[in-house]
Amino acid sequence: MVIHPTISASSHLCPGLNRCSKEPEQVRMHGVSSTSSQFTAQELRCAVRWLAFRVSSALLPRHLQNEDVIADALRLQECNLTAGFVKDSFHASTPKYDGGAGHAVDARPPAAAGIVLWVSPQGSDANGDGSEVRPFKSVHAARDKLRTLRTQRGLEAPRLPATINIGGGRYDFGQLGTLYLTELDGYTRYVASGAETSQPPVWSGGVALPNLQWRTHRGRVLVANLPSDAPANFDSLFDLSDEARGRRLTRARVPNADAESTSGLCVVNPAVKQEYGCSAYLRAARAVSRRFSTFINETVIKASNRGGRVPGDDLFSMYAAAMQLPPKDLLADGFKPAVCTGGSIRRSKGSNSSESWLDLYDRPAGILYAPSAARALSRASNWSNVDSAIVHMMNLGWGNVQYQLEEVDTAARTLRFSRGGWQHGRTSKNAAGKFWVENLLEELDAPGEWYVDSKRRQLYLWPNATAGSSVPSLSVSVLETILHLDGAQHVSVDGIVFTETSTGFMRPYERPPSGDWAIRRAAAVVIERAINVSISGCKFTRTGGNALLVTGASKDASIHANEFHSLGDSAVVLLGAVDWRSGDASSLHSANYPSRIRVTANLMHEIGIWGKQTSCFFQGVSGHNVFSRNVCFNGPRALVNFNDGFLGLSTISENVLFNGCRETVDHGLFNSWDRTPLRSREGDLPTGKPVDTPGTSTLTRNLLVNAYGSGHGFDHDDGSEYFRTVENVVAFTNACKGNFGSNRECNGNFVIAPDLAQAYSPKAEIRTHSGNPPPLTPIIFRANPAHYRVTAAFRCSCVPVVCQYFTKPTSRSCKDSTP
Incomplete structure (x- = not known):
């Protein structure tokens, strides 16, 4: 028996789906070919993909609605739905998110108030004065001028509002270095004055190469000498031609492949x-x-009864932790001790020694x-350098x-x-x-490949064009960080493109306690110890590493309505620090972590070109944050990752997450760990008492669609605690996994066809909820109905209830279909 729900008038996100049992023609128009009220497996996939497309379009601000990219990622062409059809038929009817109250993106500079300066690629630092008529050439010069003007105006000057208008065009930060904004540079808006045109301001972490004198090296491979003032030790080369639009070229490699276009194609099917x-x-x-030596000092043991646990009940109850020092060959490179915790430690009874199982330096x-x-590798014996x-x-x-x-x-x-x-x-x-x-x-044996001999200062290139044709304009990466806000307050950056930064994977990483990931504490934009910073309407593209890092005691930042794509590593990283030996961040002088960070209405895709342990949103030694109304897809690992419990108090809501874990296994689209208690102040309040129990984090009204290696929708792994995972829609996998830990709720989630766990295996086994709770600690798995199992005929009459999770979640009544 099927009970038909009453559809609210606000169910505009799913046109056709709410009528699928009555109007077969309408169903066919949405990629479902059956004339009956039953779905095949592929038809159900198409219905869910269409739903994800519609919800994504409704969530994103107008300037981020990239139907072609989203439709392609959802493979709507397999459903007889092309991006052109989507645009022509539904672009006008899709409700547009305006950015939310108080968050609409306005690229125009505000009315003149305080100090107003202008910057343009056609300006001059030597002869400009920062006026609209005589703008500066660099943002660095405008910053310095602003500091001078404020100093001249006395004590109140640091709070005097200022606007720096950035003209459209390219700015090579590789020539002048990272732009540092400190406590001297607050109350300033950096805004794209040409954002309404087709040429926004582009802040490059590299420099454009001058016209080089090319000659033939061998075959179609060309070689040129680099000028004495040009960088020669770079790891990324970019094609600046109009056709390539800044695309990465491929450093000569074996086997031949373009890392950007092949990222995500090597798919693992664990089924x-x-x-x-x-x-x-x-x-x-x-x-x-193994050749390397690893040094582990005395083990630090933290016994905790957090959540009612009794030491010895499970693998993580003792929270064994060991400080692991880097091998001697890395100490001089700035590497820090790693903290191995929980399942990473084997501790012998009656001994103070520990043995690492899997760790950062093993x-x-x-x-x-x-x-x-x-x-x-037939040429390997001839490799030079x-x-x-x-x-x-x-x-x-x-x-x-x-x-x-x-x-x-x-x-x-x-x-x-x-x-x-x-x-x-x-x-x-x-x-x-x-x-x-x-x-x-x-x-170097394929078009688009390059190699630089930094010692001889020679650049080798096989152009994409035929031999003898002009070589395109080129840019090389120089900086890992373009903009660093260190201690700045009340700064906003609007409408800027950040791109062409260098990679960081051969530089020091660190392993925050409690989870599995290693993180590089660097990014194209770094917000450190900053208050009330806003990054909005920007684009982060082709960064060598992370796009945006919030670290130190940063508070109340807003990351809103930006696009992140084709990134070397993660999109947004929130990363704090604690005393590695004690895990204590409760004292005011050591509160070195970001909190109250809002990441909203962003489009994030093509994550992890170089790093495959990366995500759209990473949170480590941080908490009390909001990740809401974002659309995130095409990543190699979990799309959202909480590396530890720490503060808790975070909210993950109304996001669309799909195509995660494309290149890895044993993870969910959302992942969390919490192997080690980290001490903070209760409620993230300066007056709160020191606690090692986090506040509850809430995950609600998200749409998760599995198509690759995700074993779960929400993967609460190894000791994860204090989560409410409620009223989400999870397609093609189970709602939640729980591995040890306590105080979790997975309730009222709408699960669609968990049998379809893999895009490549319609017969994948049904995944069920798992949990290993210690005594006296509540873990709730209930009321997560699984609709439309592959073993039965799919009836579409329950599909519109999915829409109501995003429109009117309190009004739904639908029971599972039975054959």
Whole structure:
């Protein structure tokens, strides 16, 4: 029996779906070909994809509504729905989110008040005065002028409002360095004055190369000498032609592939233990014996009865933690101690010693590559500058790592590493995954590839154009960080494009306590110890590492209505710090963590070009934050990751998350850990008492669609506690997983066809809720009905109830269909 729900007039997000049992023609128009009221598996997939498209369009501000990208990511073409059809038929009827009250993006400068300065690529730092008629050429000069003017106006000057209008065009920050804004630079708005035109301000972390004198090296490969004032030690090269629009070119590699366009194509299907589309990788047979030394100091044990636990009840009740020092070869490079916690520690009874199971510095010395890889590496014996090559290798199916190559032995089929492996929080001396190798002149054998010999200052390039054609304008990366707000207050940045930053994967990473991930504390934009900072209407594209990092004691920042795409690592990272030995952040002088950060109405996609343990939103040693009304898709791992419990008090609501875990396994679209208690002040209040119990975080009214390696919708892993996961819509996987921990609720979620767990395996087994609660601690899995199982005919009459989770969640009545 099927009970038909009463559809609210506000169910405009799902036109046609609420009439599918009555109007077959309308159903066909939405990619469902059946003339009956039953769905096949593919028809149900199409209905859910269409729903995700409609909800995404409704959530995003007008300037972020990129129907082509979203439709392609949802593979609507498989449903007889092209992006053109979507635009022509529904663009006008889709309700547009205006950014929310008080958050509408206005790219025009405000009425003149306080100090107003102008910047333009056609301006002059030497002869300009910052007026609209005689603008500065660089933002650095405008900042310095503003400081001078404020100093001249006396004590009240730091709070005097200022607007710096940024004209459209390109700004090469690689020439002048990172723009630092401090406590001297508050109460200022940096706004794109040309944002309404087709040429917004572009803040590049690199520099454009001058016209080079190219000559033939071999075949179609050209070579040019770099001028003495041009960078020669760069890791990224960009094509500035109108057709490429700043696309990354490929550093010479084997096997041939474009990392940007092949990212996400190597898909893992854990249901049948197969991989698809992995031609960009070679096979490793096993790891070579470990060479590196790892030093672990005395173990720190924290016994806690948090949440009613009794020590000894489960794996994480003792919260064993060990400080792990970097190997001596990395200490000089600035690497910090790592904290191994929970399941990462084996502690012998009656002993104070610990043994690390999987940790930041437990690495192989190299790999033995498979015979199939030997054919692709036929030139390896002729490689010159071997020590400049980088090996990118998948790690345990949970992410990837990079190593600097030391030597090659083709007879023994081995690659030996000199350094690296710290880019993942849990590595192993026995880990050897599929890999590729880059930065080798001998492997420059395909259009679009390049290599730079930094010692000889020579750039090699196989242009995409035919030999003899003009080489496009080029840019090289110089800076990892373009803008650093350090201690600034009341600063807003509107309408800027941030791009072309350098990678950071061969620089120090750190492992925050309690979770699995390693993070580089750097980004294209860094907000540190800053108050009331706003980043809105901006675009972050083709960054070498993270796009935006909020760190230190930053409070009340707003990250609103931006687009993040084609990023080397994560989109938004909130990362604090605690005393690594005690886990204590409760004292006021040590409150070195961000909180009350709002990340809203952003479009985030194509995440993790280089790093495969990356996400749209990462939170570590942070809390009391909001991630709401964002659309996030196409990432290699969890799309939202909470590395620890810490403060809790965060809200994840009304987001659309799909196409996560494309290249990894054993994760959910949302993931959390909480292996170690971290002490904070209750309620995130200065007057709160010190506690090691977090406040409750709420995950509600999100739409999660699984199509790849996500084993769960919400993966509350290893000790996760104090979560309310309620009234979400989860398609093609189960609602929640719980592994140890306590005080969690997974209730009232609408689950669609958990049988369809993998896009590539319609017969994947049904995943059920799991939980291992210690005594006396409530974990609730209830009232999460699974609708439309693959083993029965799909009846579409319950689909509109999904819409009501986003319109009128209190008005729904639908029971599971039965065959």
